[in-house]
Amino acid sequence: MSVTAPFLGMQTTGGWEANQPLESYREEILFLDPNGTAPLLGMLSKMGAGKPLNSGAYHWYTQVMPEQGGTITDVCLDSDFTTYVSGAVAGSILYVRVTATPATGVAQVSEFRPDQLVVLRYSLDDTVDVLARVLSIVVNGTSSYVVVKLVEADDNSARGYNLANADKMYVVGSSHQEGGMPPTGVNYVPTRISSHTMISKDTWKISGSALETELRTAPNRAAIIAQKRQTCRMLHFNEMEGACFFNKYGEETAGDGSSIWKFMGIFEFVKTYASSNIDNFRYNAAYSTLSWTEGGEDWINTALNANFKYKARDMITPPDRIGFTGLDGLQALNNLALAAGQPRLEPKQKAWGIQ
Numbered sequence: 194m195s196v197t198a199p200f201l202g203m204q205t206t207g208g209w210e211a212n213q214p215l216e217s218y219r220e221e222i223l224f225l226d227p228n229g230t231a232p233l234l235g236m237l238s239k240m241g242a243g244k245p246l247n248s249g250a251y252h253w254y255t256q257v258m259p260e261q262g263g264t265i266t267d268v269c270l271d272s273d274f275t276t277y278v279s280g281a282v283a284g285s286i287l288y289v290r291v292t293a294t295p296a297t298g299v300a301q302v303s304e305f306r307p308d309q310l311v312v313l314r315y316s317l318d319d320t321v322d323v324l325a326r327v328l329s330i331v332v333n334g335t336s337s338y339v340v341v342k343l344v345e346a347d348d349n350s351a352r353g354y355n356l357a358n359a360d361k362m363y364v365v366g367s368s369h370q371e372g373g374m375p376p377t378g379v380n381y382v383p384t385r386i387s388s389h390t391m392i393s394k395d396t397w398k399i400s401g402s403a404l405e406t407e408l409r410t411a412p413n414r415a416a417i418i419a420q421k422r423q424t425c426r427m428l429h430f431n432e433m434e435g436a437c438f439f440n441k442y443g444e445e446t447a448g449d450g451s452s453i454w455k456f457m458g459i460f461e462f463v464k465t466y467a468s469s470n471i472d473n474f475r476y477n478a479a480y481s482t483l484s485w486t487e488g489g490e491d492w493i494n495t496a497l498n499a500n501f502k503y504k505a506r507d508m509i510t511p512p513d514r515i516g517f518t519g520l521d522g523l524q525a526l527n528n529l530a531l532a533a534g535q536p537r538l539e540p541k542q543k544a545w546g547i548q
Contacts, residue, residue, distance in 0.1 A: 218409040218410065219410075220409065220410060220411065220412045220416070221410060221411070221416070221420075222410050222411075222420055224423060224424075224427070246390060249389055249390045249452065249454050250387070250388075250389055250454075251387070251388060251389075251390070252385055252386065252387045252388075253385075253386055254383040254384065254385055254386070255383060255384050255386060255466075256381060256383035256384065257503065259304065259381055260304070260363075261304050261363060261364035262304065262311070262361065262362050262363030262364055263291075263301075263304075263361065263362075263363075264291075264360060264361060265289050265290060265291055265313075265359060265360060265361065265362045266290045266291065266292070267289075267290040268287055268288075268289055268290075268313070268356050268357060268359050269287065269288040269289075269290060269338070270287065270288065271288060272288060272331075272338070274288070274290065274336075274338075276357070277356060277357055278357055279347065279355050279356075279357060280347070281323075281343055281346065281347040281356060282343070282346045282347070283343055283344060283345050283346050284342060284343060285342070285343045285347075286328070286340065286341070286342055286343075287325070287340075287341055287343065287356070288338045288339075288340055288341075289313065289338060289339045289340075289341055289359075289362055290336075290337070290338045291305075291337055291338065291339060291362070292334075292335060292337060302330050302331070302332050302337040302338070302339060303330075303332065303379070304364065304379065305327050305330050305339050305364065306327065306330070306376055306377045306378075306379055307327050307328060307329055307330075307376065307377065308326065308327065308367050308368060308369050308373075308376055309326070309327045309364050309366070309367045310324060310325070310326055310327075310344075310364070310365050310366040310367060310368055311324075311325050311326075311327060311339075311341060311362050311363060311364055311365060312324055312325075312362070312363055312365050313325060313341075313356055313359045313361070313362050314359060314360075314361045314362075314363075315350075315354050315358045315359050315360060315361070316360055316361055317354070317358075318350055318352050318354045318358075320349050320350045320351065320352065320354075321349060321350045321354050321355060321356065321358065321359065322349060323343060323344075323345055323346075323347050323349060323356055323359075324343075324344040324345055324365070325341035325342060325343045325344055326341060326342045326344060326368065327339055327340070327341055328340040328341060328342055339362070384466070386466065387442070387457075388442055388456045388457045389442065389443075389444065389454035389455060389456050389457075390454060390456065391436070391440070391454050391455055391456045392454070393429070393432065393433055393436070395425050395428055395429040395432065396425065397421045397422065397424065397425040399417070399418075399421055403417075404417060404418075436455075436456075436458060437458060437459055438458050438459050438460055438517075439458050439460060440455055440456055440457065440458035440461070441455060441457070441458065441461055442455060442456065442457035442458075442461060443455050470496075470499055470500075472492075472496060474488070474489060474492045477492065480492055485525060485528065485529065486528060486529060486532035486533075489525070489529045490529060490533055493529075500514055501514065
């Protein structure tokens with residue numbers, strides 16, 4: 194198609210045929226990578242630094258420091274469970290009802306043994322605290338109890354509370370007679386945890402013809418290969434981190450009879466072994482009347498208190514904790530920080546004459 198030039202013999206950029214100019218292209222692809230890193234994948238890679246596994250199924254044991262106490266259900270005057278009201282003095286015998294069923298936060302009768310010293314206390318008034326000695330224990334399901342002898346009178350609180358209000362009992366030591374027999378032993382059994390290894394694969398493929406094709410976004414074969422590897426690597430990061438969160442422990446059988454293993458993800462692990470640590474601000478009754486900016490700080494501090502209850506393993510330095518959050522969670526934390534504090538902008542670097 195002929196084009197009339199504005200001046201006789203003058204060729205302008207508008208005079209070329211539509212596909213004739215090469216135009217300018219940046220010889221690469223600008224990947225919009227997610228903000229952050231792939232810490233879960235990094236932690237998984239460190240797991241291979243120890244002894245290689247010789248089986249796809251593996252197990253380990255955990256054991257926590259025993260609480261040696263917890264919640265009590267009633268303080269009584271006798272084995273018929275006549276409820277105690279007041280007036281106990283040093284030397285008085287009381288029957289403290291506990292449970293024989295292991296449960297988080299609930300005292301187990303098997304935690305106690307004769308000659309231990311225990312403190313009976315009321316969670317709303319620590320001045321109630323009364324020291325006592327364990328005389329004997331009776332294991333009988335929900336009717337289990339610990340017989341104690343008070344070391345001091347039940348008159349410590351000036352707020353109107355006494356051992357009738359006591360809801361906690363903890364071991365605080367032991368005291369034995371001279372020349373006495375060795376005490377009864379208390380045994381704790383560790384918890385076995387199981388999981389599987391899992392084979393994760395990601396591949397990239399390109400034909401020889403495609404590899405020889407000259408592209409605007411890659412000047413040579415090496416650039417094409419690098420871009421394909423980058424895409425494959427990012428997909429592998431994403432899939433591995435997703436599996437770390439959502440995976441379900443189990444084993445399937447393929448059509449040829451071979452095994453397909455799946456390791457236990459973080460969500461299932463917490464639900465199985467630490468379900469009491471699962472909480473949601475929106476559905477927590479203690480914060481039902483509060484907005485996020487009103488109660489979020491206390492909620493987070495309570496969660497962190499439980500998270501730092503146990504120390505990190507010796508090989509982890511420093512003994513930090515890692516938290517994972519999405520963009521919405523990050524925005525919620527920023528909103529909380531702005532509501533609870535005062536933002537301040539300060540210059541950190543001078544560049545191009547601007548400060």
